[in-house]
Amino acid sequence: MTTATKTRTINVFIADPLSEDGIFPLRQEQDLDLNIIVDTGLAPEELIAKIANVDVLLVRSQTTVTREVIEAAKSLKLIGRAGVGVDNIDLAAATEHGIIVVNAPDGNTNSAAEHTIAMMTSLARHIPQAFNTLKNGKWDRKSFVGVELKNKTLGVVGFGRIGVEVAYRAKGQRMNVMAYDPFLTDERAKELGVTKATVEEICVAADFITVHTPLLPETRNLINKDKFAMMKDGVRIINCARGGIINEDDLYDAIVAGKVAGAALDVFVSEPATDHKLLTLPQVIATPHLGASTIEAQESVAVDVSNDIIKFYKTGTVTNPVNMPSIPKELLAQVEPFFELAEKLGSFLSQVTTEPVKEINLSYAGEVANYDVRPLTSNALKGLLSKNHGNHVNDVNARYLSERIGMKINEHKTTTAKGFTSLITIEIITANETHTVAGTLLNGLGARIVKVEDYVVDVIPQGHLLYIKNTDKPGAIGRVATKLAEKEINIATMQVGRAQVGGTAVMMLTVDNVVTEEDLVFVAQLENIDEVKAINL
Numbered sequence: 001m002t003t004a005t006k007t008r009t010i011n012v013f014i015a016d017p018l019s020e021d022g023i024f025p026l027r028q029e030q031d032l033d034l035n036i037i038v039d040t041g042l043a044p045e046e047l048i049a050k051i052a053n054v055d056v057l058l059v060r061s062q063t064t065v066t067r068e069v070i071e072a073a074k075s076l077k078l079i080g081r082a083g084v085g086v087d088n089i090d091l092a093a094a095t096e097h098g099i100i101v102v103n104a105p106d107g108n109t110n111s112a113a114e115h116t117i118a119m120m121t122s123l124a125r126h127i128p129q130a131f132n133t134l135k136n137g138k139w140d141r142k143s144f145v146g147v148e149l150k151n152k153t154l155g156v157v158g159f160g161r162i163g164v165e166v167a168y169r170a171k172g173q174r175m176n177v178m179a180y181d182p183f184l185t186d187e188r189a190k191e192l193g194v195t196k197a198t199v200e201e202i203c204v205a206a207d208f209i210t211v212h213t214p215l216l217p218e219t220r221n222l223i224n225k226d227k228f229a230m231m232k233d234g235v236r237i238i239n240c241a242r243g244g245i246i247n248e249d250d251l252y253d254a255i256v257a258g259k260v261a262g263a264a265l266d267v268f269v270s271e272p273a274t275d276h277k278l279l280t281l282p283q284v285i286a287t288p289h290l291g292a293s294t295i296e297a298q299e300s301v302a303v304d305v306s307n308d309i310i311k312f313y314k315t316g317t318v319t320n321p322v323n324m325p326s327i328p329k330e331l332l333a334q335v336e337p338f339f340e341l342a343e344k345l346g347s348f349l350s351q352v353t354t355e356p357v358k359e360i361n362l363s364y365a366g367e368v369a370n371y372d373v374r375p376l377t378s379n380a381l382k383g384l385l386s387k388n389h390g391n392h393v394n395d396v397n398a399r400y401l402s403e404r405i406g407m408k409i410n411e412h413k414t415t416t417a418k419g420f421t422s423l424i425t426i427e428i429i430t431a432n433e434t435h436t437v438a439g440t441l442l443n444g445l446g447a448r449i450v451k452v453e454d455y456v457v458d459v460i461p462q463g464h465l466l467y468i469k470n471t472d473k474p475g476a477i478g479r480v481a482t483k484l485a486e487k488e489i490n491i492a493t494m495q496v497g498r499a500q501v502g503g504t505a506v507m508m509l510t511v512d513n514v515v516t517e518e519d520l521v522f523v524a525q526l527e528n529i530d531e532v533k534a535i536n537l
């Protein structure tokens with residue numbers, strides 16, 4: 001986990017215009033040594049040339065954070081998106097490189113919803129066209145007869161934060177609202193006073209259709225010529241979400257054919273879009289991606305990402321992660337203590353075997369099983385992979401890297417924890433071996449390893465450990481202690497365990513100094529000692 005440091009300068013590169021008030025938390029940060037560089041409007045190759053030593057990159061929608069940018073950014077830990085949509089960031093590349101991407105999902109909801117309503121109203125009443133005519137000295141009242149919103153049906157496709165806020169406002173205009181979202185339940189639709197519908201039902205019934213989904217492979221071209229064909233003649237279309245959700249060529253054709261009476265667009269497939277063919281149509285009104293461009297939204301989104309940067313460097317966690325599981329605040333406090341335990345258990349196992357791990361079974365028992373355990377698994381995998389990947393593995397890419405090397409990851413949850421409040425048991429399977437370790441958090445006493453293979457132990461997972469397998473014969477413990485003393489290795493604690501008298505037994509020793517390979521060989525040569533491993537946690 002990353003923690004606060006004044007010893008190292010953190011280079012924060014702001015590549016798109018952000019609210020100065022919004023980045024105030026960064027400017028006034030005292031505990032971290034932040035070097036804030038504001039350099040906006042760069043061409044991709046200019047950004048690549050400047051990014052090598054950047055730790056944190058802050059963008060809006062203008063800067064495209066490509067794989068090339070990410071690969072050139074040798075120190076990058078975090079990309080902050082001061083806004084919602086992250087389609088301008090290569091998330092796969094960021095994840096692969098262990099770079100956390102955070103966004104600001106709440107800060108511009110109102111502004112985007114208000115802009116959508118402004119666009120819909122302008123579309124219905126031809127306000128931009130009428131204003132233009134008037135500016136050009138013509139008092140034309142005949143060409144701009146509009147339609148009322150009242151009693152019209154608005155179809156909202158994508159019923160998340162903005163979609164819902166649009167619906168509230170549209171109901172204020174006495175519109176009937178139909179909504180589609182894969183996560184919309186009947187209860188929620190009822191509660192919000194909207195009719196739950198499919199995209200097709202919306203296409204057939206709506207007078208106005210507005211989209212509010214992210215741009216994803218599944219939503220690209222969601223509204224296309226087949227959908228336009230289903231729509232009412234004279235339908236009006238609004239897109240204040242992302243260019244490409246509505247197929248631009250098909251929209252153009254539908255307007256020219258008279259099917260669509262008008263469109264209001266804030267976003268385009270390729271931006272800036274100054275000579276777009278849709279802009280040549282008198283039925284189209286447009287703004288240059290202004291949905292989030294209010295003083296309030298800009299301040300809010302910049303404050304949110306600034307706070308997440310500070311939080312990341314001080315605590316190692318973030319509030320609005322995009323490429324790692326997000327944990328609700330109330331749960332974070334409960335699962336955070338297990339992060340380190342899971343990582344240590346993973347690290348322990350990585351040092352017990354020398355073979356590549358083919359499969360990992362993670363069992364979460366007791367209270368911990370009530371939580372979203374994916375972050376714990378990520379920490380366990382991080383611990384497991386850190387032996388070979390060092391600092392390159394973190395919570396963001398641990399699962400990705402594990403899967404890339406073909407490791408099968410199985411998570412199990414059970415309520416019974418063998419007398420512990422919570423118990424995490426991890427088993428790794430290699431071509432020839434299986435190893436198991438289990439750990440818990442003891443109330444007030446911190447983390448403990450409570451089981452290694454089949455043996456019950458009680459070991460603090462910290463410092464230098466010696467894991468010794470021996471035949472359960474008198475004298476083994478004494479010989480080990482004497483040999484370590486000869487090597488000036490002081491034993492701090494010692495645990496022994498065995499499955500049956502005279503069988504295989506284990507010793508778990510905590511020692512005060514690092515045990516070298518050479519010392520290990522000496523211990524391994526002792527009578528009745530079968531295996532010795534040094535483990536550093």
Ligand SMILES: NC(=O)C1=CN([C@@H]2O[C@H](COP(=O)(O)OP(=O)(O)OC[C@H]3O[C@@H](n4cnc5c(N)ncnc54)[C@H](O)[C@@H]3O)[C@@H](O)[C@H]2O)C=CC1
Pocket residue numbers: 083084085086105108109112157158159160161162163180181182183212213214215216218219240241242266267289290291292293
């Ligand atoms: N024009 C502008 O300046 C702004 C544009 N946006 C855009 O608006 C989008 C929505 O923003 P929020 O409402 O804040 O996000 P959100 O994440 O709260 O809502 C998005 C909704 O889309 C739904 N969805 C996903 N796939 C879908 C599909 N195939 N069909 C229908 N619905 C689907 C999700 O379930 C979710 O409920 C953002 O992704 C962003 O691209 C956001 C802010 C400002």
Ligand SMILES: O=C(O)C(=O)COP(=O)(O)O
Pocket residue numbers: 060061062082083084085086108289290291292293
């Ligand atoms: O938040 C979003 O998704 C937006 O589209 C806003 O974009 P912007 O930050 O204004 O470039």
